Amino acid sequence: MSTNEANAAGVVHAGAADPRIRIDSTHTEAGTLVTSVTGEVDQATSAQLCQELNNLLDEHPAMVVLSLEDVPFLDSGGLDVLVNLQRRAHAEHVPVRICAPRRGPTKLLHLTGLDVAFDIYPTVKDALAGTTNAGSPFA
Template identity: 30%
Template sequence: MESRFPPAGAGLAIVALTGDLDVASAAQLRGHLAALIGDGADHLILDFARVEFVDSNGLSVLAGLHRLLQPSDRADAGDRTVHRGTTHRGTIAVAAVNQRVRQVLRTTGFTRIIPIYPSVETAITVHQAGPHPPHR
């Protein structure tokens, strides 16, 4: 795993993954992403150019990250929930996905919730342009 922050990407981190995203690597990826978010990255692009395989453990990391970065219309205040205006926490996108992994993401419904871009550069360009529906 390797992360970088593009110069013009305030809060944007690019995370390049290598190998399989499975039971052996999911916990490490979860920890790495949590550390990035803790350091202020609220927009993540996961570079899948070198990812060969994704299993349910890898999908679980993606789903958890998606939930974490979604807008929220409430905040916990002790025992009760306080409603507030919807806030935007952040975004996640996946780039440079091979056909095998793309099929897994499509079959499991991830292509409906996480944008997939043909390249990291395209994902960065879309991010910088603002929120638009992705082309899958």
């Protein structure tokens, strides 16, 4: 994701303590938090991602766009992170949009029925605009 693509005001957080996962976040001028995750989201890395997302939600963004473009693998720990993010954001009236999940994570979201619980977009640009059909890529 390029800075121009997100109209970012600047990087808020970058990186993570565990080298197996990288979390990069920016805020757009409209106050949307765009977070890109790189690496596998599994039992070993999910706690760190959950903590980082909670820290970012403490900043009260207008919306959260979570890019999974560079997440080749997602397990039940990763699903738990997504569900917890959605619950907290919903309680705080913050929309969450997931974008660009690869085939593996997309299939897991579909098999668990969570694909209907999230607004899913093919790109960050589409998620920011909200103009592409959201929902299951299997629909």
